[in-house]
Amino acid sequence: MTAAVSPLYLQQSSPTYSPVSLDSVIPHGSLPEGCRDVHPFLTTPGSPLSPRRYTDTFSTSEDEDEEHMEMKNKGELTKEEVADCLSNLGLSATGLQHVYQFLSVPGRSLSNISILCNYVHLQKLELPRNKIKDLSCVSHMPYLIILDASHNELTDFFGFKPPKNLKEVDFSHNQISEMKDLSAYSFLKKINLDYNHFQKIHGLDKCASLTHLSLAHNQISCIGGLDNLPLKELCLRGNLIQAIENLQTLWALQVLDLACNRIQSLSGLQNLHLLGSVNLENNRISEIKEATHVHDLRLLRTLNLKRNPVQDQPDYRLAVIFLLQPLTGLDEQKVTAEEKVSSVNKYDPPPEVVAARDHMTHVVYQLMQPQVILDSTLPSLDTPYPMLILTGPQAGGKRELAHKLCHEFSDFFAYGACHTTRGPYFGEEDGSDYHFVTEEEFRHMIHMGKFIQTMQYCGHWYGLSVEAIESVAREGLACIVHMELEGVFSLKNSYFEPRYILMIPTSTEAYTRCLRARGFYTRAQIEHAVARIDTYSTVNRDKPGFFDNVIACDDRKEAYQTLKQLVQEYLGLTDREGGLSTTPTPDNTSTGAMTADSLVTDRLKEPSPYSRAELSAKSLASPDAEPPLSHSMNYRNKLQAELTPQKTSAEHASISRRRQLVREALMGKSPAAYSQLFKRCAHTAPSSLVSPGRHTGGNLPNPGDDSSVEESHTSSGLSMGSSAGAFSAASPAARGSDLGSGPAVEPLDISALANHDLDEVRDPSEPGLTPDAPRVGVSDHLSPAVGPYPTRPGSNAKPILPPIPSGRKTAEPAPATASQSQPADG
Numbered sequence: 001m002t003a004a005v006s007p008l009y010l011q012q013s014s015p016t017y018s019p020v021s022l023d024s025v026i027p028h029g030s031l032p033e034g035c036r037d038v039h040p041f042l043t044t045p046g047s048p049l050s051p052r053r054y055t056d057t058f059s060t061s062e063d064e065d066e067e068h069m070e071m072k073n074k075g076e077l078t079k080e081e082v083a084d085c086l087s088n089l090g091l092s093a094t095g096l097q098h099v100y101q102f103l104s105v106p107g108r109s110l111s112n113i114s115i116l117c118n119y120v121h122l123q124k125l126e127l128p129r130n131k132i133k134d135l136s137c138v139s140h141m142p143y144l145i146i147l148d149a150s151h152n153e154l155t156d157f158f159g160f161k162p163p164k165n166l167k168e169v170d171f172s173h174n175q176i177s178e179m180k181d182l183s184a185y186s187f188l189k190k191i192n193l194d195y196n197h198f199q200k201i202h203g204l205d206k207c208a209s210l211t212h213l214s215l216a217h218n219q220i221s222c223i224g225g226l227d228n229l230p231l232k233e234l235c236l237r238g239n240l241i242q243a244i245e246n247l248q249t250l251w252a253l254q255v256l257d258l259a260c261n262r263i264q265s266l267s268g269l270q271n272l273h274l275l276g277s278v279n280l281e282n283n284r285i286s287e288i289k290e291a292t293h294v295h296d297l298r299l300l301r302t303l304n305l306k307r308n309p310v311q312d313q314p315d316y317r318l319a320v321i322f323l324l325q326p327l328t329g330l331d332e333q334k335v336t337a338e339e340k341v342s343s344v345n346k347y348d349p350p351p352e353v354v355a356a357r358d359h360m361t362h363v364v365y366q367l368m369q370p371q372v373i374l375d376s377t378l379p380s381l382d383t384p385y386p387m388l389i390l391t392g393p394q395a396g397g398k399r400e401l402a403h404k405l406c407h408e409f410s411d412f413f414a415y416g417a418c419h420t421t422r423g424p425y426f427g428e429e430d431g432s433d434y435h436f437v438t439e440e441e442f443r444h445m446i447h448m449g450k451f452i453q454t455m456q457y458c459g460h461w462y463g464l465s466v467e468a469i470e471s472v473a474r475e476g477l478a479c480i481v482h483m484e485l486e487g488v489f490s491l492k493n494s495y496f497e498p499r500y501i502l503m504i505p506t507s508t509e510a511y512t513r514c515l516r517a518r519g520f521y522t523r524a525q526i527e528h529a530v531a532r533i534d535t536y537s538t539v540n541r542d543k544p545g546f547f548d549n550v551i552a553c554d555d556r557k558e559a560y561q562t563l564k565q566l567v568q569e570y571l572g573l574t575d576r577e578g579g580l581s582t583t584p585t586p587d588n589t590s591t592g593a594m595t596a597d598s599l600v601t602d603r604l605k606e607p608s609p610y611s612r613a614e615l616s617a618k619s620l621a622s623p624d625a626e627p628p629l630s631h632s633m634n635y636r637n638k639l640q641a642e643l644t645p646q647k648t649s650a651e652h653a654s655i656s657r658r659r660q661l662v663r664e665a666l667m668g669k670s671p672a673a674y675s676q677l678f679k680r681c682a683h684t685a686p687s688s689l690v691s692p693g694r695h696t697g698g699n700l701p702n703p704g705d706d707s708s709v710e711e712s713h714t715s716s717g718l719s720m721g722s723s724a725g726a727f728s729a730a731s732p733a734a735r736g737s738d739l740g741s742g743p744a745v746e747p748l749d750i751s752a753l754a755n756h757d758l759d760e761v762r763d764p765s766e767p768g769l770t771p772d773a774p775r776v777g778v779s780d781h782l783s784p785a786v787g788p789y790p791t792r793p794g795s796n797a798k799p800i801l802p803p804i805p806s807g808r809k810t811a812e813p814a815p816a817t818a819s820q821s822q823p824a825d826g
């Protein structure tokens with residue numbers, strides 16, 4: 001049987017090789033049926049059908065060998081070499097024959113490959129590292145898909161008629177200097193033109209399939225000619241490019257390599273939303289802020305800015321990681337989770353982090369000062385000093401309403417003026433709205449441990465000093481302070497247990513108008529303030545109970561009415577004019593205040609898991625409601641909860657009695673006990689009271705419950721009931737100013753407490769014990785062995801939750817001097 005002759009074979013002009021029956025080469029039946037039409041030239045090197053074998057079988061003449069050698073020497077590709085280098089037997093494009101589809105002839109110094117005109121079925125042609133100047137033979141390869149002519153001497157760009165299916169071309173490392181129109185090559189997908197002499201990109205407009213283009217190491221100075229190409233990868237490294245331009249229409253671009261150019265800015269990348277990797281190594285980028293140009297590229301995962309001047313910027317890496325949060329690799333180094341967290345904590349710390357740092361700073365600075373006992377706001381673990389904090393975005397009227405409240409409820413409240421480094425606005429008075437200080441003074445105060453919390457807002461510092469609160473407390477009043485969210489977070493870390501009322505605008509437009517109308521703020525400040533509305537509502541939503549109440553502050557009058565009503569409810573007062581009562585409205589909301597949760601619900605129009613009544617009941621201290629323990633539990637309770645999860649029945653009884661007292665206090669039913677908060681005693685404490693260290697609690701005795709209220713009133717050497725009055729002895733200002741109109745409180749004799757019969761304080765479940773008796777452990781603390789005042793000041797205070805005082809107790813505020821209540825400077 002004679003094998004059919006392949007078309008390729010028919011194109012061979014060599015007389016040496018005549019059609020041959022495969023049966024003469026390999027045993028019949030050893031090739032699959034379809035393979036029997038294969039031309040013997042198209043054999044795999046080394047296979048039984050390799051040209052070597054072939055020539056052995058059909059021995060050639062010596063003349064032919066010589067001719068072959070001669071051709072080789074001239075750099076001409078010979079049939080033998082071709083036969084050696086063919087591979088990939090497969091069906092021809094027509095599907096009618098079997099042909100070898102690949103030819104790879106690398107590194108043979110070939111300059112003449114004209115013989116390839118005959119190999120029309122080739123689909124892949126590799127000719128790298130030769131000396132080829134002419135590729136016209138490719139014109140005869142209509143089925144060619146991949147062409148590698150890299151490392152040759154080509155000067156002509158696509159110097160052949162376009163093979164219709166040509167998809168990948170590698171002309172890198174040649175000497176081509178000019179691109180030409182490639183509109184006939186519409187199937188081209190990848191072109192590699194690295195290491196040529198191109199100066200300009202053009203002619204690619206119609207390459208509608210081009211996804212990969214590499215023009216590295218040419219002489220291109222401007223990016224252009226790439227409009228609307230579906231490029232996914234573009235490499236222009238090693239050129240003379242100075243700016244990233246004309247890339248905005250490359251909507252599909254994912255990988256961009258612009259290393260080793262002269263680029264100074266990342267501008268020009270901002271619209272490439274699919275970009276996942278950008279290499280800008282060894283350019284001239286010097287500013288970290290350049291990273292903002294790619295800030296919105298949410299898919300950007302790797303960025304290389306190595307060998308750019310920007311690397312010398314302090315904190316470069318963290319800053320870039322912060323700006324480009326989705327990055328997983330920067331400068332060929334993995335971005336770790338730790339780096340991401342550090343960068344956020346450094347450049348945009350969440351309020352909790354700011355507050356924690358702030359709190360830590362002030363605690364440390366306070367501890368570094370000589371310690372004194374505060375006469376009024378002593379951090380009693382049982383009875384925190386009552387404060388009301390109005391919080392919310394700037395210019396929401398917090399300050400105005402705080403002043404109004406203080407004016408109207410002057411028997412209860414006074415304004416706590418913070419310190420600020422900003423200058424006074426028109427009409428603001430030093431000491432009334434703020435204490436206006438210089439930055440230097442402010443910093444000095446920080447270092448002297450004078451602040452409880454500070455915050456930087458719009459470039460200015462604000463701080464609440466111990467003295468600001470103390471001076472109010474010494475008057476027997478509760479303190480109203482206004483502050484931003486971070487201040488609230490910080491205060492929540494402290495020993496104070498204020499009530500927090502969020503005043504929030506519900507209409508952004510109206511709020512913006514209001515800010516503008518003030519005329520104080522720059523555009524950026526207005527935007528900043530508006531953006532903070534969301535911060536507040538997010539905290540409110542995510543942290544139920546964080547704010548005790550929420551009031552919409554769009555309308556100041558309404559807001560004030562609501563606030564006033566709330567305060568009256570806190571105080572258990574009836575409205576002086578309107579006769580408002582504390583009785584809750586039928587839906588139990590009782591005021592126009594929104595509860596913290598309901599505001600979010602309203603704002604976001606999401607269904608609330610709670611009814612309005614439930615929410616109100618949760619946040620307002622109605623007579624029948626439990627005190628809002630979740631957020632106003634004091635330090636001691638928190639610690640107790642952690643350390644002694646199991647309470648004795650005596651404790652339970654004590655707690656419930658305390659709660660009852662709170663309810664009554666809130667309703668004004670037990671003013672005597674409640675007023676003790678602000679009772680000052682004329683009694684002069686022994687000098688041992690002025691502790692060398694400011695007691696922040698812990699190591700001093702704590703009666704633990706209210707069982708000793710009566711006893712302590714009568715027998716202690718100190719006034720009691722709250723930190724406000726308990727240690728007035730430590731403060732000359734407080735001494736002698738005990739002219740309050742409230743009920744007199746008898747000094748507490750600690751020794752009497754110490755002498756308690758232990759039997760009285762045992763668990764009532766045990767025979768002979770009363771529920772309200774102090775626990776044995778507590779009484780142990782009170783051992784006389786410790787001394788007359790061996791324990792924490794205020795330990796004689798009764799654990800009555802004191803949200804708001806029941807009234808002013810002093811006729812005349814005692815003059816306060818810094819030395820009396822502040823840590824001494826130095």
Ligand SMILES: Nc1ncnc2c1ncn2[C@@H]1O[C@H](COP(=O)(O)OP(=O)(O)OP(=O)(O)O)[C@@H](O)[C@H]1O
Binds near residue numbers: 457486
């Ligand atoms: N110690 C503090 N800690 C945190 N924030 C504070 C502190 N003192 C004042 N602030 C807040 O700083 C912001 C800027 O203060 P500024 O006095 O400029 O605002 P304002 O216009 O008076 O605001 P508002 O009318 O809401 O009181 C305000 O929101 C204010 O409540």
